[in-house]
Amino acid sequence: MTTYRLGMLTPSSNTCLEPVTYRLLHGTDDVTAHFARVPVTRIALDGGSDAQFDPAPMLAAARQLADARVDVIVWNGTSGSWLGVDHDRALCVAITEATGIPATTSTLALLDACAAYGVTRLGLAVPYTRDVAERIVATYAEEGLHATLAEPSGVSDNEAFARIPRADVARQIEEAAPDSHAVAVVCTNVFGAEPAAGLEPSLGIPVFDSVAATLWRALDLAGAAPVLTGHGDLLRSGSLRARFQEALAALLDATGADRTTLRLDVPDHGLHVDLTAAEALGDGIRSIRRDASLDQRRLNTVRWLEEHRAPLVQPHFRDDPHPPQALVDVYGVNAQMLSPVVRGDDMTGWISVHSMRERDWTGRDTAALAAAMGRVHDLLDTYGRYGKAHSA
Structure with a gap:
């Protein structure tokens, strides 16, 4: 039996993506996930925040993951959604050049999910401040997506994102759904996977949680042919x-x-x-x-x-x-x-x-x-x- 090893670059203050990833993989015996942390504590539109996403520490962590002979390396963060998608594309090229291992990011995974489902109108549920949220709308517009926002949570402290109640995330998803082809929960430190999967049947459209989308694309790049049931349409059929x-x-x-x-x-x-x-x-x-x-x-x-x-x-x-x-x-x-x-x-x-x-x-x-x-x-x-x- 082939075993797939997934390498995850994780924001240091993130307390969501590891337990959620393990939960999504529960019951599988041929996939393991391995995490390396890089310093990220605050999300804003300024030089100090942007500096957290410099490629140097990510490449150092990626090389450490490569020692474990992982099959794929992903930046399990959504920073490309406001820094620009080309930032993430360049990071993936650099990781692969440094390690010889295919790479992706959470933002690229969300865009790949939209491409797989033919989404051109995307609703957004985000925990960020409004200026960051509006930058995300502009970034996605450059990728051919017309994005509409639910009211952002207005939080900038990365650790605090994981404290947002699931009920609040669900309300954002429902607010973002009308006239959308799909909704995306954009942040890997928000517990959105459960409400996303739960709301899909009543909304009648896919809901892409960032953690679930990142796992989906990591499995896909690793060649695992994922069909994970019970966690939403993307992991089942994406x-x-x-x-x-x-x-x-x-x-x-x-x-x-x-x-x-x-x-x-x-x-x-x-x-x-x-x-x-x-x-x-x-x-x-x-x-x-x-x-x-x-x-x-x-x-x-x-x-x-x-x-x-x-x-x-x-x-x-x-x-x-x-x-x-x-x-x-x-x-x-x-x-x-x-x-x-x-x-x-x-x-x-x-x-x-x-x-x-x-x-x-x-x-x-x-x-x-x-x-x-x-x-x-x-x-x-x-x-x-x-x-x-x-x-x-």
């Missing part, structure tokens, strides 16, 4: 969704199409064909990801897939089977390729490749679709109900 996104982006690039989508019925991962499991878009193309207005299984083209269990290649829509008129009128599609996802006796879903103009699909295009389909099948066998789900 890696599967991220791999789907990668497959669809590769298909979009290979075909030069305008949109690729994947629809699946996999209840164990909260997936239903009426909403896409993943989507990749060309420049200026409208997203179809959250449009659940059609009963997808009743569409003419989907019934054709169900009957023939073979790819449907349509250079135009003048012949049967005709797609729904909304696909043409609302989303501007004038040609498409569809391929069924078949596991066992079930047509579990399908991949769609859309073009805004009529086009003759080539053998290279259909080969790219077949390759994407093979990747989806492999992923379902690794993460899904059709294969053995790994505990982590």
Whole structure:
């Protein structure tokens, strides 16, 4: 059995992330977490606070973690959310150059979670002062996220973040949720993992706690294929969704199409064909990801897939089977390729490749679709109900 070792760079005054990480890993026997502390005591927008995040002490601690032969090293702090994401990207490069070990950060993990779920509108629950919170909104805007704030807690002492009651964190999450695709609890010293997971069913959107998101991405980078249940959708299904996104982006690039989508019925991962499991878009193309207005299984083209269990290649829509008129009128599609996802006796879903103009699909295009389909099948066998789900 492969054992995965996770190296965590921890703010010195943090009393949350270690116990929460252990709690999230409870019941697994193939993952261990190892922590090294670096001095961080106060969060503000000034030179003294910023100096705490100098790379030198982090690199020294990372080298010590490397002595334990960890599989990944993460900065388990959200400072990149106000210092700028490039600060974290440079830190990860420096850690990997110094240790030869892949690296990430809590901020990058949150952004990766948003990418996996196609989030462009993000609600924020933060413990910081308002000026720090507003800087985070601006930082995320630079990454293509429209962020809205719940009222910040107004705290600057890092140790005190862990004393914020869980009920207050839950209220912030609920306040940040309306009109958002997801909510993020941004701070690894806030006990947000439990309220985040608990509120997801009633809110109907994912809630990304920073500690849980950091653990998810660390497991993912280590190659652990995480499927941790009972702690929210990200730890259960985030890696599967991220791999789907990668497959669809590769298909979009290979075909030069305008949109690729994947629809699946996999209840164990909260997936239903009426909403896409993943989507990749060309420049200026409208997203179809959250449009659940059609009963997808009743569409003419989907019934054709169900009957023939073979790819449907349509250079135009003048012949049967005709797609729904909304696909043409609302989303501007004038040609498409569809391929069924078949596991066992079930047509579990399908991949769609859309073009805004009529086009003759080539053998290279259909080969790219077949390759994407093979990747989806492999992923379902690794993460899904059709294969053995790994505990982590």
